[in-house]
Amino acid sequence: MRTKQSRSVARLAILTATGALAACGAGPTFREDVEFLKAHRETLVLTAPDGSGKVAVVPEFQGRVMTSTIGDGTGRSLGFLKHERIAARDLLPGMNPYGGEDRFWLGPEGGPFSIYFAPGKEQVIAHWQVPPAIDSEPFSLAALDASSARFTRRATLTNASGTKFDVGIEREVAVLDRAAALRALGIEPAGLQAVAFESRNTITNRGTAPWTKRGGLLSIWILGMFPPGDHCTVVVPLALSLDQPTAGLVNDSYFGTVPADRLERVPAGPLVQMPPEGSALLFRADGRYRSKIGVRPEAAQPVLGSWDPDREVLTLVTYTKPDGARAYVNSTWGAAQPEPYGGDVVNSYNDGPSVPGGEPFGPFHELETSSPAAELAPGASLRHDHRTIHLSGSRAALDRAARRTLGVSLDEIERQ
Helix, strand or coil: CEEHHHCCHHHHHHHHHHCCCCCCCCCCEHHHHHHHHHHHCCCEEEECCCCCEEEEEEHHHCCEEEEEEECCCCCECCCCECHHHHHCCCCCCCCCCCECCEEEEEECCCCCCCCCCCCCCCCCHHHCCCCHHHCCCCCEEEEECCCEEEEEEEEEEECCCCCEEEEEEEEEEEECCHHHHHHCCCCCCCCEEEEEEEEEEEEEECCCCCCCCCCCCEEEEEEEEECCCCCCEEEEEECCCCCCCCCCCEECCECECCCCCCEEEEEECCCCCCCCCEEEEEEECCCCCCEEEEECCCCECCEEEEEECCCCEEEEEEECCCCCCCCECCCCCCCCCCCCCECCCEEEEECCCCCCCCCCCCCCEEEEEECCCECCCCCCEEEEEEEEEEEEECHHHHHHHHHHHHCCCHHHHHCC
16 A cells, blocks of 8 residues: 555556546436336336435345436436346346445355355355345335335345344435535535435344354445446545554455555545544546455544546445444455454445456446444344435535545545
């Protein structure tokens, strides 16, 4: 991981030698993507109470927010959709990458309590399987109005240690008033257009035995998939000053250590929980190199985001981060884990081939948040909220929003 003071000269040389990278195409409009979705799957379109934006939700894909747009639906579709998988009816092994800006998953992904690997299986890509209940099976629509939809599901899961879970799931998706969502982040709405939506996710222990650390715990894990961009960068603010070490607090080696030209740490301005001279991680989101980062709760801020200068879209994600919570499931692959509850609260994933010469799942990049580990008695519940806001507008207004929420200017982000 680089710091600002140690930016790679080689990276600058590469950019100089290759010239400016081509800007991303405009992509489909929201209306076009909704027409496509409706041709293949039941699709709900929700509208913000003030008309500021719309989202498309597919019940069959676990009440997933597939894509969103700013305005009346004629503008750009902002989520990542894997059109060929949405149109197909066969199921792939491992995962069905339909896309979507807010999808419901459960953790942990790896380790002795993983629900993505069967007991006794080596934790490698060939044995990885997303549970069907959160990959290919539908949630039931329980309530619907113009700006929100509520879904339910009950699932039985078994982890890599053989512990079984009877899980009740409730999920509500709501599109929000633009001005209220921005002011909640301290952003003045003037000069900005936005679509804001959130998912409110609850899991309940529907079994007769408590969920314990010894047998393994679950967590709510929300992942947003967005188009990659040649110049797109994820920004993860840290509650650490630049001179404080990140060892044990930032994981940059999920799929091998992230190369230095793809992950940089820079100074950041003051935010809630951040000292006057904080720091932030800048992570390349070009969809060309499979890599992932994560931040432990002790170092994480309750916000992260990405900036795509080619599309001129600033994306922000906020989430529920309970004060003092430290037990988060560890999703690192491998049967042995020294700290199975020393996991991350936020993650970002950049897609790319999982094997040399292979095809990526998307490509896409992800902004992810997790709840604490759910140590629940029978009948007890845990809730996790995840909010996504896409902003467009003048560069000056977007820069002010980035500085206020991420602690980093657009110019600084673009120098990654």
